[in-house]
Amino acid sequence: MNLRALVSVTGKPGLFKLIGQSKSGFILETLDDKKTKSTVNLSTTKMATLEDITIYGEEEEIRLIDVFEAIKEKGSHTPDIKNGQALREFFREVAPGHDESRVYASDMKKIISWYNIIKELPLFEEETPEPIQ
Template identity: 80%
Template structure:
């Protein structure tokens, strides 16, 4: 799975594709059909690639990429409007060992909504590029 160009931007709902950089910041594009472009100034806004996101685990952090792979293997995810108990039970299956006291229902809903956005994209078939050394 290749999540390198997909980013989450603080204060903006949804996910974005990083498409370039200019002197004002990074150029991002929405992943929906509108394909709206905007510029993110990193001095005022935080941005994180999905590849770098982790969640709290009981023993060690769990990579988002692993959780998304587990959701894909499961076949489907619950609706984000499902009950908190249903969401937590599902998350126990796809993210075993997560720290239930520090991973909130809102975090689970966000991950499930991100999966809904990217599940149809070809990123699940793409190999992640090798890290730069």
């Protein structure tokens, strides 16, 4: 799974594809059908690639990519995000060992909504390139 070009922007809902760089920041495109482009200023906006995001684990952090892979392998539809108990049980299956006291329902909802956004993208099927050593 190659999610390097996909980013989350603090304060903005949804996910974005990084498509370029300008003098003042980065040029992003929404992943919805509208394909709206916008520029974010790095001095005032925080953004993180999905590849770099981790969630709290009881022993060590769990990579978001690994959670997405587990959801994909599960093969079933994701739970209703309004049902807290079903959400927590689903997350115990796809992210075993996550720290339940520090991973909130809002975090789980966001991860599932992100998965539902990217599951149909060709990027989701690509292999992540190995780092050069």
